[in-house]
Amino acid sequence: MKGIWKYQKWMDLPGGLLPFSLGEGATPLIQTKNMGPSQGRSQLYLKLETANPSGSYKDRFAAFAIADLLRKKSKRCLATSSGNTGAALAAYAAAAGLPCYIVLVEGAPEGKLAQMQAHGAHLVTVKGFGINKEISESIFAKLALLASHYQTQIQVSAFRYSPVGMQGVQTIGFELAEDLPEADHVFVPAGGGGLALAICRGYQLWKHRQPEFKLPKIHCVQPEGNNTIAGNLRAGLEHAQAVENAFTRVSGLQVANVIDGDKTLQACRLSGGNGYLVSDEEVFDAQQILAKREGVFAEPAGAVAVAGWKKSVEFGEVSPDEKAVCIVTGNGFKDPPSIAGMIAKNPLHFLEDVGELEIYFNSNEPNQ
């Protein structure tokens, strides 16, 4: 097997789980050509989860989650999502022939919606879901009842709800350990914190098999408008905290509730990692720099780790000779409005005739 399934035997998975794959995992790890060097850090790497089949790391989750539903002979997939989990589950459920029902948080961006729609998922959203803590809790409670009624299990990309699916995400830790064993820092974006926790656990399992392996520090980066983990991690507190309303505009990272937060905070701290809070503007800036200087087309959530890394350089918390990795979680196509600004400033020029080409070139010298 290739991709994530080659690690299957290392994990604590139910017996009889048969590989079900759309080609997820084994994503590229590339060294930055400009961002790192421009800050005197030549060893800055990007883990491009954008190159997964549905364009985000959630494919690792969906592969295991759908394989588990098939094992249990479930008749449908029932999930909540802010977009990427839904897009991944919709794709894998379609391939598995399972009807897929997705309850979306309010404001899921159109790119992710288009995927779910194209794969034929049933889509519903409830006012305030994902943004308001109380509403979100009542929806999770209701869905737990419905899942039991329909003899399935609710799929949420969090260890608390979907421990099998989340083990798929742990493979990011395995791949990083394999591709860059000497990494010193890993920067991970967090909504509910499941991704950071999965990477910590992946690395821990790796070390369990190779006791001499030196673990990197795993850092949790959050937008200021969804500070459930990062602030408390930095402040030395023991627990994550819910926020009344998640007000960040970074789609996918609006998770007002704690969910995996406590365990994430503790696992990051155990690795020596810290918390970083970044403004939405810093995230959108990082997204632009990824596109314009590194050739990487990422959605805003996919640029959060980079914004956190930049902060760590400002804080003097990453030294010039250390190796750092940022997880780029999702593709730029996922959230078209977020790139509208970049696009508007750079229009396509229409020429009526070939003769106008020379004029165009002469008036557009590279001084950009």
Place this chain on the structure above:
Amino acid sequence: MKGIWKYQKWMDLPGGLLPFSLGEGATPLIQTKNMGPSQGRSQLYLKLETANPSGSYKDRFAAFAIADLLRKKSKRCLATSSGNTGAALAAYAAAAGLPCYIVLVEGAPEGKLAQMQAHGAHLVTVKGFGINKEISESIFAKLALLASHYQTQIQVSAFRYSPVGMQGVQTIGFELAEDLPEADHVFVPAGGGGLALAICRGYQLWKHRQPEFKLPKIHCVQPEGNNTIAGNLRAGLEHAQAVENAFTRVSGLQVANVIDGDKTLQACRLSGGNGYLVSDEEVFDAQQILAKREGVFAEPAGAVAVAGWKKSVEFGEVSPDEKAVCIVTGNGFKDPPSIAGMIAKNPLHFLEDVGELEIYFNSNEPNQ
């Protein structure tokens, strides 16, 4: 090295070419779960070029093309594109710090445009380019002059113009030979034919190194509205033919001129391959089936090979025990209007209150 650069030493590349990578290549090869089995062909595989960093196989081209410009110390990248070549070159040129100028064919779809714009490329289009043979020829002639003036070389994803870049595309043949050595058929979509020619050449190079290797038949699939190669290949003719106007609605495959067509026709024939013509409707159907039955989100051009395979089954030209591969060239995000139909039929339902969830589920039973 990973990806396409691990094959560098096998190819006829200029000395001093240094690897320049955004993580291209090493794309997944997955077995179909429904399409193949439903036709009594369990051994149908999809090569997911959609999982390349910019979402199409053109990243293989751009990696070598930009590495070559860097080797030659060119000061800018100048290219023509129907969209995917431009998106790939814009990304790699951004990472290389090269200003990138792209002359687009008329009607390049918005997803590909958004990528080029986000990566900061200079974009221009000329009326009739790509669609009308005469206009296209005069543009190529003009650009050749401009390229020489600017001391660069025009980048077009065709062996005739960019033999170095196209060698990057040959790596698809290497990967297929490595991942599925016993393949009997490979179905390849064609605009100008460069992709099919590159895959033929990749396999030939592979066989040169391993004389006992059994080559698959490589088939050329074209939309009826751009029948430059496939019809003549099937008819036993020696040459490709230009068309006055390419009228297919499949974006990216409108290439009225012959370009690599003669060599493509001959290389496919030498492999034992045939030509397949498919209607635009058959392509859009294949795109829907990929999304709804296989969980693969492809642009129309990415579904052309599948439509060709289906035709080969109808014609009785692929037997049930044979192994066939379809190249899925580009991501569904590249051409959003093409999926508008699928999306419109499957809207998102807005609920005001959590209490409405149960009603929604009860009224949306899986009988879809």
